[in-house]
Amino acid sequence: MTYDIATWVKVSAFIGSGLSMGFGAVGAAIGEGYTAAQANAALSRNPDSAGNIFKNMLVGQAVAESAAIFALVVAMILLFTEHRAETLSVYILISAGVCMGLGAIGSGIGAGYPAGEACFGISRQPAISDQLTTTMLIGSAVTQTSAIYALVTSLILLYADFFTRPFSPTWAAVIGAGLAAGLGAIGSGIGEGFVARAGCEGVARQPLSRAPVTNGMLLGMAVAETTAIYGLLIAVILLFKTFEPATSMAPCMALVAAGLCMGLGAVGPGIGEGFTGEGAVRWMARSPNEVAILTRSMLVGQAVSESTGIYSLVIALILIFVV
Amino acid sequence: MEELGRIHQLIVPFFGHDMTFNLEVMVMTWLVISSLLLFGFLASRKRSRLPGPLQSVGELFVMHLYGLTEDALGKEKAKTYAPLICALFMFLVLSNWFGIIPNLEEPTKDLNTPLSLGLMGFVIAHYAGIKTKGVKEYVKEYFQPIFFMMPLNVIGELAKVVSISFRLFGNIMGGSIIILVVSYLTYSIIFPPLLNAFFGLFVGTIQAFVFTMLTVVYISVQVK
Amino acid sequence: MAIEGVDIIRSAAFLGAGICMGLGAIGPGVGEGMAAAKACEAIGKNPKEAGLLTRTMLVGQAVTESTGIYSLVIALLLLFVV
Numbered sequence: 001m002t003y004d005i006a007t008w009v010k011v012s013a014f015i016g017s018g019l020s021m022g023f024g025a026v027g028a029a030i031g032e033g034y035t036a037a038q039a040n041a042a043l044s045r046n047p048d049s050a051g052n053i054f055k056n057m058l059v060g061q062a063v064a065e066s067a068a069i070f071a072l073v074v075a076m077i078l079l080f081t082e083h084r085a086e087t088l089s090v091y092i093l094i095s096a097g098v099c100m101g102l103g104a105i106g107s108g109i110g111a112g113y114p115a116g117e118a119c120f121g122i123s124r125q126p127a128i129s130d131q132l133t134t135t136m137l138i139g140s141a142v143t144q145t146s147a148i149y150a151l152v153t154s155l156i157l158l159y160a161d162f163f164t165r166p167f168s169p170t171w172a173a174v175i176g177a178g179l180a181a182g183l184g185a186i187g188s189g190i191g192e193g194f195v196a197r198a199g200c201e202g203v204a205r206q207p208l209s210r211a212p213v214t215n216g217m218l219l220g221m222a223v224a225e226t227t228a229i230y231g232l233l234i235a236v237i238l239l240f241k242t243f244e245p246a247t248s249m250a251p252c253m254a255l256v257a258a259g260l261c262m263g264l265g266a267v268g269p270g271i272g273e274g275f276t277g278e279g280a281v282r283w284m285a286r287s288p289n290e291v292a293i294l295t296r297s298m299l300v301g302q303a304v305s306e307s308t309g310i311y312s313l314v315i316a317l318i319l320i321f322v323v
Numbered sequence: 324m325e326e327l328g329r330i331h332q333l334i335v336p337f338f339g340h341d342m343t344f345n346l347e348v349m350v351m352t353w354l355v356i357s358s359l360l361l362f363g364f365l366a367s368r369k370r371s372r373l374p375g376p377l378q379s380v381g382e383l384f385v386m387h388l389y390g391l392t393e394d395a396l397g398k399e400k401a402k403t404y405a406p407l408i409c410a411l412f413m414f415l416v417l418s419n420w421f422g423i424i425p426n427l428e429e430p431t432k433d434l435n436t437p438l439s440l441g442l443m444g445f446v447i448a449h450y451a452g453i454k455t456k457g458v459k460e461y462v463k464e465y466f467q468p469i470f471f472m473m474p475l476n477v478i479g480e481l482a483k484v485v486s487i488s489f490r491l492f493g494n495i496m497g498g499s500i501i502i503l504v505v506s507y508l509t510y511s512i513i514f515p516p517l518l519n520a521f522f523g524l525f526v527g528t529i530q531a532f533v534f535t536m537l538t539v540v541y542i543s544v545q546v547k
Numbered sequence: 548m549a550i551e552g553v554d555i556i557r558s559a560a561f562l563g564a565g566i567c568m569g570l571g572a573i574g575p576g577v578g579e580g581m582a583a584a585k586a587c588e589a590i591g592k593n594p595k596e597a598g599l600l601t602r603t604m605l606v607g608q609a610v611t612e613s614t615g616i617y618s619l620v621i622a623l624l625l626l627f628v629v
Contacts, residue, residue: 007552011559014625018563021621022570025614032614033578036607037585043603044589047596054603061610062529066494068614073497075567075621076504079629108574108614134391138540141533145486151493152485218544222479229478505620508628 005085012090016097017078020154023101024071024108027189031112032061038116042123049126053119056133060115063140067104067111067147067189074100074154086163091171095178096157099235102182102263103150106270107143110193114139117197121204128207135203135214139196142221146185146192146228153181153235166245172252173243176259177235180316183263184231184270191224191274198278202285209288216284216295220277223302227266227273227309234262234316241320258319265312272305351430355418359410388412391536395543404542407447411440412535419495419527423519429527431495434488437534441488444538445480452545487537494530498522564625571618578611 039057043050078097083089118136122129157178162170199217203210238255246252280298284291333344366381374382388409393401415431422429430436453461465476502522506515586604590597 003552003555007556010556014556014560014563014629015566016563017621018565018567018625019570021618022567025571025618026574029574029576029578029611029614030581031578032607032611033575033581036578036582036604036611039607040582040586040589040600040604043600044593044596047593047599050599050603054606057603057607058610059529061607062526063533065526065610065613066490066530068617069497069501070493072617072621073493073500076500079621079624080504112578131394134394134536137529137533137536141490141537142486144490145482148486148489148493149482152489214540215544218540225479225482226475229475229482232482233478504624508624 005087005089008087009083009085009089009093012093013078013083016093016095017075018097019094020071020078020097020101021075023098024068024075024104027105027108028064028068028111029108031064031109031115031193034109034112035060035064035115035119039119042120045120046123046126049122049129052126052129053122056119056122056129056136057115059133060112060118060136060140063137063144064108064111064115066144067108070147070151071100071104074151074158077158084163088162088167088171088174091174092157092162095174096154099157099178099182100150100154102179103153103185104147106186106189107145107147107193108189110143110146110189110191110196110274111140113193114143114196114200117200118204121200124204125207128203131207131210132200132204135210135217136196136200138214139199139217139221142218142225143189143192143196145225146189149228149232150181150185153177153232153239156236156239160239162239165242169243169246169252169255172255173238173241176255176257177238178259179256180231180238180259180262181235182231183260184234184266185228187267187270188224188226188228188274189270191270191272191277192221194271194274195220195224195277195281198281198285202281206285206288209285212288212291213281213285216281216291216298217277219295220273220281220298220302223299223306224270224273224277226306227270230309230313231262231266234258234313234320237317237320254319258316261312261319262316265316266309269306269309273302276301276305345433345435347428348430348433348436351418351421351428352436354427355414355421355430359413359417384413385409388535392539395539396546400546404539408535408539411444411538412531415440415491415531415534416528419531420523422495422499422527423523429495429499429523431491432499434492437488437491437495438484440491440534441484444487444541445484448538448542448545449480451542455546483541487534491530491534494526495522498526560625560629564622567618567625568622571615571622575612575615579608582607582611 035057039053042053074096078093083093114136118132121132125132157174162174195217199213202213206213238259276298280294284294333346335342335344362377363381366377370378389401389405392405392408396404418430418436421427422432465473499522502515502518505518509515582604586600589600
């Protein structure tokens with residue numbers, strides 16, 4: 001079954017774009033649905049502030065939509081631009097599609113949480129609805145960073161020149177990079193969404209403690225982001241390191257395995273650190289005097305749950321550099 | 324469909340390397356800047372107690388953004404940074420809205436514009452941090468909470484620049500690609516303008532606001 | 548049965564369209580279900596506001612649908628245009 005390369009490149013472009021938009025639509029829809037659900041609950045609690053709640057829901061859903069828009073952009077690029085007709089293109093295109101598709105899941109789900117909680121908060125405290133909208137925008141926007149890392153990786157895959165490298169390990173490096181950045185973004189997107197939700201809830205319950213709650217929220221989100229940064233790091237190493245041409249399958253599989261390892265390994269710690277941050281930020285609002293103790297225990301707890309993520313990073317680095 | 328990849332560029336040879344200028348983006352940016360300057364000049368010419376239309380629009384922007392900056396930074400520091408924030412927000416909103424006008428494009432559609440604005444915010448925030456806290460305290464912050472978190476903190480700071488710029492770039496370029504493809508596919512009159520309104524006006528304003536808010540928050544994190 | 552190059556491109560396009568719409572239907576389904584569930588609870592708690600709540604639920608579900616529509620657009624593009 002030998003066809004010319006242009007055929008296979010088109011095949012991979014179509015499958016890649018289908019995967020990208022298919023996976024990418026999952027997360028944002030779940031997040032926006034959660035927002036709409038909380039908005040309804042908020043309305044039943046306080047129908048008089050319907051205008052503010054409605055506006056807040058639409059704004060929050062528009063920010064949560066960004067992840068799906070990134071996936072749509074990558075899908076359209078895959079469908080409509082000309083690709084070079086070489087064997088390496090096949091792997092690049094599928095990898096770019098999978099990367100962006102998986103990367104948009106976590107951020108989509110995560111960005112819906114603070115939006116929903118902000119709508120609920122407006123029903124509790126209609127007077128500070130502007131501040132709640134601002135906190136919600138900060139929270140949702142920072143939650144999108146994991147999808148942005150996946151977008152950056154997809155764009156590098158599509159537009160950088162890999163064709164001057166030897167074919168043999170580069171196909172595996174490309175697939176590994178896509179998996180690392182894509183899977184790695186899932187956990188941290190959802191985790192950061194939990195933290196942002198607690199931040200919005202905190203500001204609604206205790207508007208005077210807005211500054212420590214926002215700072216705690218940003219700190220918790222930044223630590224929960226680290227697993228997605230590991231995924232991006234592995235992806236960038238795989239894409240930009242020069243490998244010697246490999247003659248057997250084993251070194252290639254090592255690179256794919258490195259990407260898979262870091263990608264899957266980043267899911268758990270991301271979500272776990274999100275739970276930790278959520279609990280800490282929720283109580284920072286209720287007892288603003290204890291912010292220092294809460295911050296310390298949040299950071300210690302997140303560092304311990306980071307440990308399996310670090311093990312994955314170490315194994316991935318061993319697979320790339322030593323094996 | 325070929326417009327998807329084509330950028331008009333002017334390539335100037337410069338001592339052995341090539342300098343590339345993206346012509347459309349530069350012209351559009353200057354158009355936005357001159358409209359903003361014109362607006363500012365006209366709005367503040369005759370200041371009366373009963374404001375005319377231009378003056379009230381200007382007051383609306385300035386009041387809201389000033390309040391935002393004061394919330395985040397406190398009253399004295401807000402005076403230093405509020406003009407920057409106002410200018411940033413108005414530049415971004417006007418450039419995102421420019422895409423709706425038929426033959427014009429948004430300057431934020433090219434990666435250079437959001438990336439340079441992000442870098443500007445980053446440099447300002449860190450310079451403000453060094454000036455307020457002093458160099459030793461500033462460097463010590465990177466080693467919190469545990470000693471070997473330093474590379475992660477540094478990467479986190481760089482990642483902030485990447486995320487803030489790519490978020491704006493992805494949303495605006497994504498909107499324009501979607502509008503291009505949909506208007507290529509459908510022959511209807513209703514669909515493309517609706518999409519244009521959603522992506523250009525609604526998403527453009529929200530993303531401009533998010534970019535500005537995040538810049539203020541990053542400055543306030545460094546300065547406090 | 549000789550498989551032509553054009554055939555395999557078309558079959559890949561069909562496969563892509565199927566994956567895209569199939570996976571893309573998961574999200575809006577779950578999301579809109581959550582919105583409808585909370586709307587029902589909310590109407591149960593406050594039946595007087597049923598009109599407002601139903602309206603909000605429908606608007607929220609319409610925005611949630613948009614990602615499903617993106618998947619539909621890509622699937623249709625794969626089937627009929629490329």
